[in-house]
Amino acid sequence: MLKISLSRLEELFAAIAEKQTLYIPSDRADGAAEFTKWEPGKALTQKLNTLRSAKDFFFPQTENIVDFKMEGKNIQVIDQRSEHEDFVIFGVRPCDARSFTILDKVFLSEPVDSFYKNRRDHGTVVTMACSRPAETCFCGTFGIDATEPEGDAACWSDGEDLFIKANNDKGQAFIDSISSLLEEGDTAKLDQVKAKTKEILSRLPLANLSTAAFGGDTLNEHFNSEKWAELSESCLGCGTCTFVCPTCQCYDIKDFNTGNGIKRFRCWDSCMYSDFTKMAHGNPRTSQLERFRQRFMHKLVYFPANNNGEFGCVGCGRCLSKCPISMNIVKVMKALEVK
Amino acid sequence: MQVNENKEFQPLIVAFCCNWCSYAGADLSGTNRLNYPTNVKIIRVPCSCRVNPMFILRAFQRGADGVILCGCHPGDCHYTSGNYFTRRRMTLLFSMLDFLGIERDRTRVEWVSAAEGAKFAATMNEFTEAVRKLGPNRRLEDLRCRKQ
Amino acid sequence: MQRIGVFVCHCGTNIAATVDVKAVAEALGHEPGVVISQDYQYMCSESGQNLVKDAIKEHDLGGVVICSCSPRMHENTFRKAAASAGLNPYLVEIANIREQCSWIHKDIATATEKAIILGKAAIAKVHLNTPLTSMESPVVKRALVIGGGIAGIQTALDIAEAGFDVDIVEKQPTIGGKMAQIDKTFPTLDCAACILTPKMVEASQNEHITIHSFSEVEDVKGFVGNFTVKIRKKARYVDETKCTGCGLCTEKCPMKKVPNEFNMGLDNRSAVYIPFAQAVPKVATIDPNYCMMLKNGKCGVCSKVCSVGAIDYKQQDRIIEEKYGAIVVATGFNPIKLDKYDEFAYNQCPDVVTSLELERLMNAAGPNGGTLLRPSDKTHPHTIVFVQCVGSRCDDSKGKPYCSKICCMYTAKHAMLIREKYPDTEVYVFYIDVRTPGKNFDEFYRRAVEQYNVHYIKGMVGKVTPKSDGKIGVQASDLLSNEQLHIDADMVVLAVAIEPDKTARPLATMLTTQMDTNDFFTEAHPKLRPVESATAGIFLSGACQGPKDIPETVAQGSAAAAKAIGLLCKNSITCNPCTAHSNELMCNGCSSCEKVCPYGAITYIDKEFRMPDRTTAIRRVASVNPAVCQGCGACTVACPSGAMDLSGFSNSQIMAEVDAICK
């Protein structure tokens, strides 16, 4: 497999950044990792994952869609779509890599979301295999192998070298663009690392979490479960879980009156919010129980029902560590699977 | 905010004036033909205590460079105590804006009675100059509202 | 989208000279919603108004913007015009392009630009205006007068004269107030009691007047035309309805060592007492602090001697509740305490007295039967020093910053009376200024100086020192001759500053009326509304509003009565429709708004609601009484959820104006 010494990462990043914008996970001042634009001197984080997911690159939190300019009584419509520049996201973890597959199912199926597609077409996802999973990780539940990441191209580290491999044409093009820095390397040590990682993955506290009790055909069973009341009773109705989630894809479209015109934009929305999907008659889900249930039913039942059994969760564990009251999909699954 | 032909920065000043004292004071400075800059645009409110911090932030968002609140002198409020509440609210709000690094001189509270036409004009002249010196409001503006 | 008409006034050349009114009308005509925009020479003229009225009808306008002079000038004119054309008057907005534009700017281009912006702001606001309707609120035809001094008596008599029921609440056992304690009145030197007591009797006999003596206001709720007042009738341990005022109990009472407050503590009374001979009501009162029966159950003499069985040792305070349409405050004044004035030796020397004490010392019903004697040794004083401005016109924290107004005149009166009655007495008056504005006042003062040879000395007394020989050393400076004076006086009389009664402050809180820093009630306008408080339906009478002499007090008492009568005459009152209102679905019931409301217009009710989650719940929500709300808007900012909003100046209206200005 092609490789480059970890000591030459800076060189590698510089070479990528020369051709297109490069984003890498790095540590910010408060210690948390986040994807930022690479510039000389910026180092890859040692953390397992970024605080926020990588979905922002394709589905940003707010996005201007169209402008209406008003002059007196005349209105002019200005389309805000423009061709996105090429970019590379380096160091995406296997769980987040899978999240793009899930988002694709939503945004790239008909009618295609042109804003999303524009970004997706111009972005190259370079993933990084895990070697030190955390207790909150449960990607295995959703069939993700943290040692064999998806993405356009995938990377591994054996502690000395970074190995890289293309998963598709786009990934190959990316590798070709930096091939002068790469050399063929021996993967013996890497295989050991992978084996060790697999062993740890098997010992994770959530290693045995299963989706067996869920899926598209379990709607009636779960929708009417009495457990929702207890599960949702302490939910604050905030949007933390939604906004750190790599797969949550709901948005709202709103108009902002600038005084000189209207900016129509879309922004993330959360099904946990009281005004989610508000319509002329009001909100279809009027209690927090219903809103809470919606979120988990969507991920565990409705989404697989509409997407050939694919679940709307990748087991990244962000909601496990970020929910202010520590309620999360794992607790929901464990409660619901008990008959 | 706008820049005129001689490229001098023309700050936009929003002045909230209570109906009973300061708005009347502004009228008086008009009656007495006391000049102050056109930069100042007055919004009439029943009492200075009607001014919600949201209105002030709104003005900055939309492009105001300075916001001034004028009310009756303490003790003279038409509604007895309105301006006392204004004073506490605005002291804390301005202190918070300062804490966030927003220039202090962009906000002000001034007590102007119905008889103080001269004070009104002088205050507006002085405040406009102070804000002009600061330059355009960049720290608390909404870029979407900036005039093209 | 509203159909809005814009009318730009030239105001002759007042506006048109500096603002291109045609350009303003043209520019505003392009604003969304504007269907007609025109200019006219004088919009406020008959024909200008007709222009507006015709346009309202012709174009079916839903909103009108007048770009003209200040709304303080002609807002009502245009509102009435709109109303007469069938448009709700509150759908009219004024853009002030005269006082706040044409008159202060010189450059036509910039002034025109600003006028357009002001017009746009008014248009933005009028888009969000809603029709408002004034409410009517009924008036209870009964007045309450708090305080039974000459101010309160005069007010009550005048209101009763007009045929309305009126209650007087007096905290003392008798009405009469300070005037009852005064010996003679300036500048006529007639006897105070002789002119006051007939009025007291008149009040007690008037069928429209109810006197609640020995009573205090406990609680005030409600609003103009409809106050509900709780009055505490303090236990006097004597049944008012039975007592004939024969005075036998006061004679037989064995406890006779009670300082007599009517005589300023200069003599004693019994534990059961009638304050003075002409007291109204003439009913005995038992002082529980001294009555042996009430203190330790041993005595009961009064009960035994009372032939009508009026004594009731078990009497309790009673609370009565009454509704009133108007309230007149007449809580009066008191001389200040002299604890902080050691230099005048008031607390050390009994012969240093206040002017009010002197009134009692000289009064025929006073401790000495009208003969002026020194309190210490009951001898005739031969040298008397009067000190003016004790605690008045002080710039330190000890005294009061204001002039107590009446001291110059009563001191001249005292000096004159003493010189008249005891020509062998030398009288010195130390003053800062002698203030004698008033009918026959200066003449009166000059008589004291010229005819009675009172020694008026401009200067302040520095120190008063009681001496071992009974004399009082007065050390003073004569500012005119610039020399230090040492006078051995027999008596020193202090013209003590007056201050509002201590009960006024809590009362002001109950009434939600305003006070100044000296605790005098603040009038609604210092020039034009001197007897009204800023709170509708609360009127001010007498010295509670500021120092006053008797004629002024009586005049103000009658003026307050006239204002109260004016209110009581109405069957209902029209309220300002620009009032606050609470969106009950958003209200948290947190009470923040109630705390900042100066009028007590907000109350809370528990109400059943269907909640967003389809359950029902009883929630505490704010409710604004539109008859009481004056529309200041303090509550709207105190409310964190934004449930409270103000009609006519709503959040969205003001923000629309901001947006239009900043556009």
Place this chain on the structure above:
Amino acid sequence: MQEAMIKRAKELLADGSVKRVIGWKRGEFAYDITPAVFESAEELDKDFVFDDFTSANVSKYLVKESKKEGKVLVFLKPCDTYSLNQLTKEHRVDRDNIYVIGIPGGPKLDIEKIKAKGITGILSVKNDNYTLKIDTLYGEETMPFSEAILDKCASCKSKKHVTYDELIGEDGDVLDSDRFDMVEKLENMTAQERYDFWREQLSKCIRCNACRNVCPACTCEKCVFDNPNSGVENKAASDSFEENMFHIIRAFHVAGRCTDCGECSRVCPQNIPLHLLNRKFIKDINSLYGEYQAGADTTSRAPLTDYTADDCEASIVHERGAE
């Protein structure tokens, strides 16, 4: 402590004094504790937990729970009792329907601080004489207890329970805390430095509303930021202005009402020190209008619904401190 609490809760449930118990429920790991309502002895035995991670302030749940039928038992730490008092004062809870057992306060632990040390794969955390022994997938780690304390506990203002019906353990005192140090440090910076500081912090905001939704002072039936008619409603900050505005208005709305419980900063997924905004207001109120502790009682007038005739003028902001 946990055993005593469970015992007492069971007694009160058994004798019918209370119908429900608000406390904390154990989670999947050592630290992911969820506030919960318990209705039976079995539930209490199974899941009730009180340990170094039970830091959540459960008082806000009383807004809903106290209005249900039957009395509710709640375990409150000293800081939480201030919140309850404030809620009582604002008529947001029915205090008569609440039975408060005061329990000892922190310091509680912040799992983020442990993770920040690079410790991951955490299986258990044990406090061994103020050294944390942390069992992980990658072996045992240790760190001093003091380095893992929650920020809100590190600057604890009071160990005193300001309202309770009974106590388990002893009551403490109001503490002399250093909670205003950071505010003061910021005040002493230049305006530019302060601006940069807050821009860095507030630009992290993802508008998840966790700070607002956890805040015991934010109990509005409808928040202005959720109300399309308020003029400030939005779901995400589209511009730096909106990031600022949300936090300014939120802090202003709780000014004089915030008890400084510190939950806003604890729950912020982006580690924004939001408590500094509230503390700035508290510090200003204390220095300008006299010491005031929201929630210390249920009757005093809040600083923003009160005034004195000789309050300082707003220009004091211009006159003090560094520019």
